[in-house]
Amino acid sequence: MWLKKFPLLPLALMLGACSNDDAGPLPENTSPTLVDPGVIEVQEGVRNLTTIEVSDAEGNPVSLSLVGSDAAVFSITGEGVLSFAIPTDFEQPADADGDNTYRFTVIASDGFSADAELPVTVVVTDNEEEIESNVYANVTVDDSTFVQENIITSFEFPVSMQAEPEKYVVTGVFADPGIATAGWNSLEYRPEIVDTAARIGEVSVSTCEIGGLSGCDEHVGSITILDIEVTHDFITFLMSGGNGSNDLGVEVILAADDTVLASYTPNSCGDAWLKGDQHYVHFDTSGLIGETIKLRLYDNETAGCGFLAMDHFYQTDAPRGTNAGAAVKPLNPKNVTFDETQGMAGLIPNASFENPQDMVEKRGWTASGSFAEPGIDSWEGTTIADDGARVGERAISTCEMNDNAAGCDAPVGSVISPAFKVTQDYLNFLMGGGNGSAPVGVRLLDTFGNVLHTYIPNSCGPSYIDGDDDWTSIDMAAVKNAYVQLQVFDEEAGGCGFVSADHFYQAAEAWNPADNAIDGGGVTLTPATEKQLGFNVTLGEDAFAQVIGDFDDATASDWTATGDFAGPAGADAWRGVSGEARVGAMAVSTCELNNNELGCDAPTGTLTSPAVTVDAERSYLNFLMAGGNGTAPVGLEVLSAADESVIASYTPNSCGPAAINGDDDWVTIDLGAQAGSDVKIRIFDNEPGGCGFVSFDHVHMSSEPRN
Known part of the structure; x- marks a missing residue:
């Protein structure tokens, strides 16, 4: 193999060799065009101002920046969203002249032509009423979301957060002044994202492409919020990103000794920005009432899924979303x-x-x-x-x-x-x-x-x-x-x-x-003390005020029995596979009734109560019931005591397990329309085939419904 060497020609000679005398001059690259929004007049406290429209005739990408005596007070995104970088106060103007008239210039550059410049004037006016920025998008809020004393931080003004070291300690990308001015979320106002991005207030945070930087995973940093007095049962916030195990998320830290009390790492790698209620998270802080804590929000991950999106940390007594666990102060033993x-x-x-x-x-x-x-x-x-x-x-x-x-x-x-x-x-x-x-x-x-x-x-x-x-x-x-x-x-x-x-x-x-x-x-336990215990089920305050059937002793029941319920051989003949969820000594299941004499589905029969007068003060019939498949003829009927016509009925639809499972098996029938009338309760199993069993317990009248 051989290589032939050629002498290098001068650049001018090379260009001349390629010239075409008939071709005209190359088209001139024009500067970007900025649309003047006119004088922008807003009340104090408003953050987002307007969108500066920019275009480029040749379709080149355009970068935007701000210069001038008041430029540091503002931020602008790549999409032209112009905002205050700090909160404004009419009584304490932040402009260079101190007259609440802010002046700066927007610079648009395409890298090929002269920069375009647009002078902008923003006038801040007084607002004597208290300003409430109850702005949110693509999430629901509750009564405590915007209560000022509940809010820990909402990330509306990153520049101000950097300027408050007594309240915030920032590192990495969060400490960069240029990134703070550009904004801690450069994604959410993109045209293809803005309609789905979730936030409380006017901005949120994402380390993915933070401040307009390229790349999603490599940007790292932290925000530590200091001296938070815990006053409510929960700290709630929005958070997404991560993969559930990488080095990013939030920590609850005891201020006194920096002990980490609880932490949370999100597991939603596909969500580089917040998208809705599914990203609500809460810590249980009920064990920390009166304590002083810190929150450390951090992204130390540069590998895959190494980004963090978050917004609006606040205290509340009504938790939202994923339970991140309880933040509990260590209880150190003494002696x-x-x-x-x-x-x-x-x-x-x-x-x-x-x-x-x-x-x-x-x-x-x-x-x-x-x-x-x-x-x-x-x-x-x-x-x-x-x-x-x-x-x-x-x-x-x-x-x-x-x-x-x-x-x-x-x-x-x-x-x-x-x-x-x-x-x-x-x-x-x-x-x-x-x-x-x-x-x-x-x-x-x-x-x-x-x-x-x-x-x-x-x-x-x-x-x-x-x-x-x-x-x-x-x-x-x-x-x-x-x-x-x-x-x-x-x-x-x-x-x-x-x-x-x-x-x-x-x-x-x-x-x-x-x-x-x-x-x-x-x-x-004695029969008397066991009778009023709920095992794996909770009981209402008047659960024993008017009991129609407790079924603790089949031989002592005053209900009329037919079929396989008839002639019980012992107190627990009706127990079947009723299991551990019960009120008192036992519940009933026709599955394996009578010591499994006929198996699970085959037993059939009815139990009918004596007549009961419906009291207007206790008009809800509450009972535990499971079994059936929604169509099998098993369940409970309320009958008129006069002619045994059916007033109301219930058929369960929980074929497995064959026993009562817990509080989700409470059933309520409202008998308010029958107040003053006598009724009977009939429990029936007329199905010897599939799902042909019914489990039940503690039929009673109550002033409150259970389900």
Whole structure:
């Protein structure tokens, strides 16, 4: 192989060799054209001003920029959207002359010809009324979205955020002044995107092509929002991007020590800009009320899906969208050994008593006597002693509670939790006080206040928890899956009349870290105490005011039985596969009725109640029911007691499972039109074939519908 070398010719000679004497001169490339919007007059506080129209005769791409004494106050996108870069205030003008008349020049360049220039004047006028920029696009909002004190940040003015280091710490692309002026979202106002882009306010954020830069993944940076006092149960925001595992998202950080309390990484790589309600996200911050936190919004990812879109972080009591988890302050143990496995995971909500005021005002705890109307530290009493033991910053002691307003023994009262579901065999907690007989301690109650179990401590001194020997456990296996409440009580105003308690949590085993913990006994059910428990189902306040059928004992039922319901051989003959969701001792299922004598589908028959008068104050017929397939002849009928004509009926459509599953199986029939009349209830299974079974329980009249 050989190469032949040629001498290099002068450029002029080469061009001359290519010339054509007959060809005319090359066409001149003209400057871009800018359309003058005239004097722009807006009220103070308005952000978006107008769109500067630009064109290029040769179709070359045009870049826009701003120059002049007031140019830094404005931003312009590649599409010509002109905006203020900072919030305006008529009383404090930001223009060079201080007269609320802003002057600058728009420069349009195509890279081939002379730049086009357009002088622009913007006049800001006074607005004596409070300005509310309740602007949003392609998302829904609620009553708290635009409440000013709820808003953490809305990204309307990036330049201003950069200028507030006491509130915002910005790094990377978010610290670049040029990018802030151009805007932190260069995508959303593109013609092909603007109609689908979601935002609250007039802009959002996306690191994809941020500030007009090319590329989507490679731009990195962070915004840390400082000194946020948590005042509501949730922090809600819009966020998309990422792939669920890469290095971008948001962190909730405890301001005191920079502990990361919760984090969220979005998983919507196809969404480089926000597109709607599907991008709402929330953190549960109910356990942080009164605390100071930081939010760190970050994009450290340069690989695939390495972009982050976000907008409008605000506090609310009504969460929106994806649950990013609970941000919980670490509860560090003091002078006790903590159950690292179950101690937090099984915590009864708020039962570490960190904020009694919030517990009573917002979390459903009921306080009476000396526990009533607490402040944040009203219940701590002597637990703040140096050698006191607790989990977290606070525990309970009725000794010297309420700033020692009534001394050590005199305070009396109780605090009762909201209902919670028993999911583990043991309730573990710290408790001291009492003398073994004084009425102080803890009770497990059903949701109607009936006592299921009581534990009374016997450690009159000290008046606070002092170590691992105060760990106590109650065996709750008998009420597993039931909804119960706990009550810490002090009903003794005399000697040893105090109780100290902390950190109630559920666990698979009793917690006994030092081999000297206390056995607090176990729950033992009687037919009477079991009757009013809901297992895997919740119960309304008047669920037992007018019970038509509880079906806890087939042999004691006053319903008229036919077919396979007739002649039950024992109390549980009708149990079948009714399972763990029930009210009281058992529910009914025709699947495997009578100890599976005929299988699942084959049993048939009816149960008909005695006549019942419909009370106008309790006109809703509520019951649990599952089974059937929507057409199989199984279900419930309301009959006229006079002639047994059918007034109303219900046929279930949940062939699997064959048992009641939970609260989603509550059914309501409104019998208000029958108020004052007598009716009967008939439950029937007339289907021996496929899906030919019905499961049911707790037929009752109520003042409130369940479904």
